[in-house]
Amino acid sequence: xxxxxxxxxxxxxxxxxxxxxxxxxxxxxxxxxxxxxxxxxxxxxxxxxxxxxxxxxxxxxxxxxxxxxxxxxxxxxxxxxxxxxxxxxxxxxxxxxxxxxxxxxxxxxxxxxxxxxxxxxxxxxxxxxxxxxxxxxxxxxxxxxxxxxxxxxxxxxxxxxxxxxxxxxxxxxxxxxxxxxxxxxxxxxxxxxxxxxxxxxxxxxxxxxxxxxxxxxxxxxxxxxxxxxxxxxxxxxxxxxxxxxxxxxxxxxxxxxxxxxxxxxxxxxxxxxxxxxxx
Numbered sequence: 138x139x140x141x142x143x144x145x146x147x148x149x150x151x152x153x154x155x156x157x158x159x160x161x162x163x164x165x166x167x168x169x170x171x172x173x174x175x176x177x178x179x180x181x182x183x184x185x186x187x188x189x190x191x192x193x194x195x196x197x198x199x200x201x202x203x204x205x206x207x208x209x210x211x212x213x214x215x216x217x218x219x220x221x222x223x224x225x226x227x228x229x230x231x232x233x234x235x236x237x238x239x240x241x242x243x244x245x246x247x248x249x250x251x252x253x254x255x256x257x258x259x260x261x262x263x264x265x266x267x268x269x270x271x272x273x274x275x276x277x278x279x280x281x282x283x284x285x286x287x288x289x290x291x292x293x294x295x296x297x298x299x300x301x302x303x304x305x306x307x308x309x310x311x312x313x314x315x316x317x318x319x320x321x322x323x324x325x326x327x328x329x330x331x332x333x334x335x336x337x338x339x340x341x342x343x344x345x346x347x348x349x350x351x352x353x354x355x356x357x358x359x360x361x362x363x364x365x366x367x368x369x370x371x372x373x374x375x376x377x378x379x380x381x382x383x384x385x386x387x388x389x390x391x392x393x394x395x396x397x398x399x400x401x402x403x404x405x406x407x408x409x410x411x412x413x414x415x416x
Contacts, residue, residue: 142249162212193275221311247300297400301353356399357396360393361388
């Protein structure tokens, strides 16, 4: 496994575009976090994000993982171009000539995805922990450890998403087409869900969300619910207007299992495509 990862890291290290995207990814995370930790002076009003409680434990685990997960597209592009270059420069065929099996080739990509996920998850964990210890009003150990399952959900979400990107590139062999298909698939899921909402509008036993939770991208999105309606100010406004928020923000075992199941399928389908394709 280590040998296969070293091969991929060697290729990435000598790919300037990939290096730049990885650096930009981590810089964007740092920039976003630093921005929310400073006071914004708009002349007529001063706004300090930290005073709104976004860095309080345990809420910070939810907020940071949700916001940073949005930036995953940067690493996803690295994954797409990493595999795309194998077809462009015919290094896949060279790897097979050098003695690697097609499963070794696939595993080298997948292990690198896992390394990306672990690195990003660990980075988010440490950054969130440090920010929370600095700005949180609650620093009791029990409170700090509460809701840390969002870190796990973040890692599972990234792994599922990157595996999906890997499948698209193996299937289509072109980075631009793979990115276009990713966008098209996202739109397709939204259209299907909208149709289900209309068809199942009067069905009290089955809702559109019950079916949509099994869609690939929707299942990943469901892992970490939006955190904004957890703000006390938002909940107070909703309560005063007679529309109390009853949303469930918990990470369920079912949502994790669905994404992991898709990850396994993406891996198996990628191998099937690679095995049958003449490289």
